[in-house]
Amino acid sequence: MIEILDATEVDRARRTGALVGDILQSLRGRSVAGTNLLDIDSWARDMVLEAGAESCYVDYEPSFGRGPFGHYICTSLNDAVLHGLPHDRVLADGDLLSLDLAVSLDGVVADSAISFVIGGKPSAADAALVGATERALRAGIAAAGPGARLGDVSHAIGAVLGEAGYAVNTEFGGHGVGSTMHQDPHVPNTGRPGRGYVLRPGLLLALEPWVMADTAELVIDPDGWTLRSATGCRTAHSEHTVAITEDGVEVLTLPTT
Incomplete structure (x- = not known):
């Protein structure tokens, strides 16, 4: 089912998105050499609960996982890219960490992910890898809007990733969000322009280019x-939740500070 939100629900989604963006920004600042992945999960739990929000992960038990997930955030490290289950693992300088957070506040979900290198300046290869996902995300957002087709968004993402020299996996990609975390439509990270579902105002999409x-x-x-x-x-892995509006697209999961 594809869920279309009304203006009041989209306004609630803005608050959820801001919360997600702010939590991720806080966690990025606190994630340094010596930080345990379980500490990051604990910090995420505290901020989610303090805001009166609910985790989308703790009880998450899809067919592809060995659930329930049981944690508040995905912590994917180095060669891990998606659904990283927090373990008793201490970060070191040079580690490449992706944090993926989805929460529900006032009945509306937002979902976002960031990738960054712990410690000093990232290597050229790591900077290129993260940069490609961030550029692809911006391209996908720019291609979205009322009347655009889903294939336009997928093509924009895939074109950036392909031009950067990365192969694209289509098993997992972006998705609709709304009252629940994973909804239709599926948003592959590559596709054909001019094809697929026509985007409508009130649609929320989590766009998430990721590469290896x-x-x-x-x-x-x-x-x-x-x-x-x-x-x-x-x-x-980079991800934002966006809302299709009457006159364009709005990124909901930017931090407020």
Whole structure:
């Protein structure tokens, strides 16, 4: 089902999105060498609950996972790219960390992800990897709007990733959000322009380009959740929730400070 929100619900989505953006920004600032992934999960839990929000992950139990997930945030490290289950693992300088957070506030969900290198200046390869996902995300957002087709968004994302030299995996991609975290439509990270669902005002989409440095093949950890590159190469993931409006597209998950 594709859910179309009314103006009041979109306004609530703005508040949810701001909360998600602010929590991720706070966690990024606190994630340094010596930080445990379980600490990040604990900090996320405290901020979500303090805001009166609900985690979309704690009780999340889809068919592809070994659920329930049982944590408040996905922490994907180095060769892990999606659904990283927080473990007792301490960060070190040079680690490449992706944080993915989805919460519900006042009945509306927002979902966002960031990738960054711990410590000093990232390597050229890591900077290129993260930068490609961020540029692809901006391109997908720019292609969205009322009357655009889903294929336009997917094509814009895939064109950036392909031009940067990365293979695109289409098993997991963006998705609709609204009263629940994962809804139709699925938004592949590559596609054909002019095809697919016509975007309408009130539609919320979580756009999430992600890549692996030298492969498009995923493997799953014994924990049943964490998805890694099949070759052990580094990975990156960027995501925003956006709202289709009457006259364009609005990014909901930007931090407020």
